[in-house]
Amino acid sequence: xxxxxxxxxxxxxxxxxCAVAVILALLPLAMILFYVIKQGFTxxxxxxxxxxxxxxxxxxxxxxxxxxxxxxxxGLAATMAVPVGCICGIHLAEYPDSRFAxxxxxAADVLxxxxxxxxxxxxxxxxxxxxxRFSAIAGGVALGMLMxxxxxxxxxxxxxLVPTGLREAALALGATRARAVFTVIVPAALxxxxxxxxxxxxxxxxxxxxxxxxxxxxSYWSTNITQPIASLTVQVYTYANSPYxxxxxxAWAGAFLLVMITLTLSIIARLAVRGLERMNRP
Amino acid sequence: xxxxxxxxxxxxxTGIFAALVLLLVVGIGFELWRQSLLSIxxxxxxxxxxxxxxxxSGEFGALPFIWGTLYSSLLALLLSTPIAxxxxxxxxxxxxxxxxxxxxxxxxxxxxxxxxxxxxxxxFILTPIVRKLELLTPAALRKFPLFSGxxxxxxxxxxxIILSIMVVPFTSSVAREILKNVxxxQREAAYALGATRWEAIKVAMGYGKTGIIGAVMLGLGRALGETIAVTMxxxxxxxxxxxxxxxxxxxxxxxxxxFTEAADELYxxxxxxxxxxxxxxxxIVNALSRLFIWSTKxxxxxxxxxxxVVEEEKAA
Numbered sequence: 313x314x315x316x317x318x319x320x321x322x323x324x325x326x327x328x329x330c331a332v333a334v335i336l337a338l339l340p341l342a343m344i345l346f347y348v349i350k351q352g353f354t355x356x357x358x359x360x361x362x363x364x365x366x367x368x369x370x371x372x373x374x375x376x377x378x379x380x381x382x383x384x385x386x387g388l389a390a391t392m393a394v395p396v397g398c399i400c401g402i403h404l405a406e407y408p409d410s411r412f413a414x415x416x417x418x419a420a421d422v423l424x425x426x427x428x429x430x431x432x433x434x435x436x437x438x439x440x441x442x443x444x445r446f447s448a449i450a451g452g453v454a455l456g457m458l459m460x461x462x463x464x465x466x467x468x469x470x471x472x473l474v475p476t477g478l479r480e481a482a483l484a485l486g487a488t489r490a491r492a493v494f495t496v497i498v499p500a501a502l503x504x505x506x507x508x509x510x511x512x513x514x515x516x517x518x519x520x521x522x523x524x525x526x527x528x529x530x531s532y533w534s535t536n537i538t539q540p541i542a543s544l545t546v547q548v549y550t551y552a553n554s555p556y557x558x559x560x561x562x563a564w565a566g567a568f569l570l571v572m573i574t575l576t577l578s579i580i581a582r583l584a585v586r587g588l589e590r591m592n593r594p
Numbered sequence: 595x596x597x598x599x600x601x602x603x604x605x606x607x608t609g610i611f612a613a614l615v616l617l618l619v620v621g622i623g624f625e626l627w628r629q630s631l632l633s634i635x636x637x638x639x640x641x642x643x644x645x646x647x648x649x650x651s652g653e654f655g656a657l658p659f660i661w662g663t664l665y666s667s668l669l670a671l672l673l674s675t676p677i678a679x680x681x682x683x684x685x686x687x688x689x690x691x692x693x694x695x696x697x698x699x700x701x702x703x704x705x706x707x708x709x710x711x712x713x714x715x716x717x718f719i720l721t722p723i724v725r726k727l728e729l730l731t732p733a734a735l736r737k738f739p740l741f742s743g744x745x746x747x748x749x750x751x752x753x754x755i756i757l758s759i760m761v762v763p764f765t766s767s768v769a770r771e772i773l774k775n776v777x778x779x780q781r782e783a784a785y786a787l788g789a790t791r792w793e794a795i796k797v798a799m800g801y802g803k804t805g806i807i808g809a810v811m812l813g814l815g816r817a818l819g820e821t822i823a824v825t826m827x828x829x830x831x832x833x834x835x836x837x838x839x840x841x842x843x844x845x846x847x848x849x850x851x852x853f854t855e856a857a858d859e860l861y862x863x864x865x866x867x868x869x870x871x872x873x874x875x876x877x878i879v880n881a882l883s884r885l886f887i888w889s890t891k892x893x894x895x896x897x898x899x900x901x902x903v904v905e906e907e908k909a910a
Contacts (some may be wrong), residue, residue: 320889323792327688333680337701337766340759344707351718372844396611403608416612418884421621425812427819427878434622436853437629457618464615472788490604518708521821523847525853545710549822552714560718567711571647578706582699585710 345571348497352568360569365531365547371558375566377533381448381542382517384535385527388452389516393459394509400460401467402493408472417468424461431457431496432522440526448541451527455516462512471497472505473588475556507584514577518570520545542571623873630867632860641867647832649852654864658832660871662844666750666824667817669838670757674817675810677758678765679799682809685766686773687795698770705763712847715827716756721747721827724755728839743839746829751838753828757820768809768887773801775894802894808886817880819872821846845872 349430359374366373401419404413435454441444474497498505528540529550535541544566551563627634633641636782637654644655685698735741743749776798784794801807829841830851845868856862 319790319793323790326792326795330680330684330688333677334684334697334701335667336677337681337704337759337762341700341704342705343719346713347715347719348711357817375624396614399608399611400615403612407605408607412609412612418881419616421884422621422877422880423615425815425819425876426619427821427846429819429849430622430626430819430869430873430876433629433849433853433866434625437625437866441629443842452698460618461617488600488604490600493604514706518710520708520710521850524850528854545708548710548714549826552710552717552826563714567708567714570708571711574706575703578703 320590327527331390348564348568348571351561351564352566352571353565355565356568360562360565365562366532368554368556368559375542375562377530377545377546378542378544378566379569380533380535381429381527381530382540382544384448384537385451385455385523385543386513386517388448388537390460390509390513392453392456393463393512397463397508398467398505399458400464401505402471402498404464404468405471406489406493408468410424417465420461420464422498423457424465427521428454428458428519429521429524432524432526435522435526445538446526446540448527448537448539451523451541451543452537454522454526455519458519458522459512459516460581464507466508466511467501467505470508470585470588471501474505503584504588507581507588510577510581510584514581517577518545520549524549530593597816603768612862615881619877623870623877626866626870626873630863630870633863636860637864641864642871645834646863647848649746649861652858652860654861655807656845656864656868656871658834659843659845659848661834662750662828662832662842663818663846663872665836665842666753666757666828666844667814669750669754670761670817671810671814673754673758674761674765674813678762678809678813679769679806681762681766682769682773683795683799686789687769687798698767702763704759705767708865709760709820709822712756712760712823716752716823720755721752721830723837724749724752739836740838742837743841745834746841748827748829749837749839749841750828750835752845753824753842754838756823757817760823761817765809765813768812769806772805772809772890773798775891776801802890804886805890805894807891808883811879811883815876815883818879819846819876821850825850829903836889845869 337571359372361374361378361379363372363374364377366374400416404417407413432454435450435457437452445469476498479492482496483489497592523543523546526544527543529546530540530542548563548566548570551559551566554560633654637644641654641656643657643661644653645657646653646655647658648654681701684692685701689697725745728747728751728883731741731745749900777785781794782799784797791798824844825847828844828847830847831841832843832848833840835842849865849869853862853865856865
């Protein structure tokens with residue numbers, strides 16, 4: 313065969329392999345979603361949302377406490393991460409070229425890559441050890457620290473989408489930086505900032521590892537943030553590791569709910585970002 | 595005068611919040627070091643080379659966990675890198691324009707699925723499949739150390755498969771972005787010299803090489819620190835083995851499993867020291883990865899800021 317013929321065949325094979333790679337990645341995605349829906353959706357019922365876990369051997373019961381626990385943990389994390397993350401993001405967007413900003417940006421990216429279990433140990437040392445008690449607060453602190461870098465980076469990126477003309481107009485009218493930021497730029501970017509918070513929430517809602525030794529778990533109803541608290545993820549983990557079929561069913565139902573939550577959040581965020589980009593295109 | 599004072603105050607106040615992020619990274623390192631002092635002082639370097647992990651007699655050697663983490667991540671990268679780069683190439687160079695958005699979104703959905711769901715799927719669906727495959731392995735192959743040991747289903751191989759699936763979206767999305775930023779002129783030049791499509795793609799890949807290495811390292815960072823899914827399928831047995839069938843253990847998994855059981859302080863400090871090492875490794879891997887990606891992007895963006903003007907002139 314001629315040299316150029318061989319090159320064409322190599323090219324065709326390589327292109328086909330790239331398409332195969334896409335299929336190879338989508339296959340597990342389809343499989344996971346299929347089983348989560350098949351096993352999870354059928355195990356889901358009203359009691360799952362409203363009832364407490366039943367002791368071993370008694371069928372039925374639900375994860376009401378874990379659902380509420382997850383919501384409380386997300387709330388605690390957001391209370392901590394949103395102000396810090398947003399203001400940090402504002403700083404980076406306002407003074408993008410300073411040396412300090414690039415160091416902070418780098419730190420945020422690196423923090424984003426720190427394993428969540430390591431962040432969990434940090435929260436354990438910071439909150440659990442001094443008072444010698446696992447608590448929802450400790451879990452919230454761990455999740456909050458995981459949330460910060462995501463909020464920082466998305467806030468910065470979306471603030472930068474605000475047309476420079478708006479900022480310049482505000483400054484030309486004699487507004488101070490702070491005034492320009494809080495009355496003109498942030499309101500213009502508010503949908504974007506909310507999107508960033510959604511993205512960050514989607515990330516932490518599915519976290520298990522950092523909660524294992526901070527929020528621990530709780531088989532009872534508890535909304536006391538100084539006590540251990542249940543969460544969907546840890547509950548699914550506990551049930552999956554148990555030998556009981558009924559608990560396995562519950563674990564799948566919990567997984568279904570988790571996937572629904574994180575997928576919905578990320579789809580909303582995705583649509584919002586696309587809308588924003590379209591809106592701000594010159 | 596008044597206004598500039600106001601602006602300085604604004605810069606300072608927001609700067610303090612920004613500094614908190616820096617402080618957090620330093621704080622994590624300091625706290626982990628402080629909380630593992632007992633173990634660092636008692637075992638020193640032997641901690642990293644010891645093979646015995648016996649909490650009852652107070653002997654702690656972390657080598658099996660370090661091995662498990664490095665080996666599982668390496669195997670995962672071997673599987674995920676070709677797939678992730680294939681996806682990046684397909685989406686940015688080959689696919690019909692219409693499919694681009696949906697495909698990139700679907701592959702990125704893999705990153706949105708929680709680790710615990712991967713774990714659950716791994717335990718109940720993937721493990722039985724892997725076990726069947728292990729049973730089918732011909733006896734001739736099983737003489738090799740890579741396939742030795744009883745076919746349990748749980749073990750290094752299953753963990754590597756799960757990890758590779760989880761890592762793909764991180765590598766592919768960054769690699770895709772790098773490819774998108776490689777100037778079109780690079781490919782056109784290759785075509786002009788008579789290159790085939792694949793050869794032109796190779797030129798583009800070579801042009802963004804540093805960034806693509808960064809993308810792979812970003813995936814590596816994820817694989818090293820992944821906890822729950824791996825804990826559920828790797829078998830949690832501290833042994834050093836090349837075998838894909840063998841149940842092994844990782845650094846993150848031992849922390850997840852034993853942290854709440856650590857009754858005495860030395861045990862706790864030993865576990866936190868493993869966390870400290872994991873922190874240091876992932877910081878280095880992530881920092882390098884970001885530097886590679888940033889420097890490539892900066893170089894590419896600077897270059898393509900010139901051609902569009904030229905093209906516009908041509909069009910006019």
